[in-house]
Amino acid sequence: MRPPTLGRSGWLRAGPATVLAITVAVGALITFGLRPPATPTPDAPTVRGTPAPALSGATLDGGRFVLAEARGEVVLVNVFASWCGPCRDELPLLVDVERSWSPRGLRLVGLNIRDGTDAVRALLEETGATGLTVVPDPDGTRAVEWGVRGVPETFVVGRDGRLVDRRQGVVTRQWLEQRIAPLLAG
Template sequence: MLLVVAVAAVLAAGLRAGTSSTSGASGPTPAPELGGTTLDGGRFDLAEAHGQVVVVNVFASWCGPCRDELPLLADTARRWSPHGLRVVGLNLRDGPEAVRALLAETGTTDLTVLPDPDGTRAVKWGVRGVPETFVVDRDGRIVARQQGVVTRGWLDQRVTPLLGVA
């Protein structure tokens, strides 16, 4: 119960804080562990994605801005996956039916989604609210973070240099 209260407090504070972006101003930091069974029954492990650039987006079905940015994230995954990009959604505090309905509604059923029903993974990542997005470089370090909605420009500016494409 205490963990649920702590997660709720962290997320509430983050939602009040607004949006901000960091690009590793204090330098890249090692990404926390992230892995497990995906919504579609597959497996994802960030440690096994070493050598790829990974965008981790924390979202929830009850978050309007999350709903708006999911198509952009799916499009980014389709566009840059041949160059070594993975986009992973970390779904916060939802049941599988709600997530599947959201993905179907937004046309993003091809996204890799890890459920985080109790918020413990989000806490390990230091998530302050939803949506929140992290860019992990090929060496497993967080090099950029966006609290709030990402844009195509933000993604292109932070991801394409890591992929070595123009």
């Protein structure tokens, strides 16, 4: 007896057991791959109260960003990529919030991972975020230093340079109002 093949006649020759195994495997990938990322606990040691990792470098527009020089401001570090649909969805909100709250001391910086310059510029143009300060991280090294688990991910750095909060996944206006507005009041 010949083993099942997936030649010209396709799945019909594979046999019911093989088709069932493949269906179960694909179903498991879909089920577990579409779950939202776990939310870290509020007292996670890599978040609250620890000094923010260093972040500095040339920006997409040819300037320079140094997180340590932003002391006295609340800084949102948004880790994103042009190939990330949820990142594309949240950028307009983040830019709008920065425009509204920058007089109160909010600064937004994007850490762009594993991307090309043209793709990032196109994304910024498309989402109305052309004025965003973007530090490219083409190999993901800086993101690893920040403990990034996926994109989008947003870190809140307090006025004292310490991590205040972290959001894995898309931020919402409600989350920003609950987490950022109180930091700007004081």
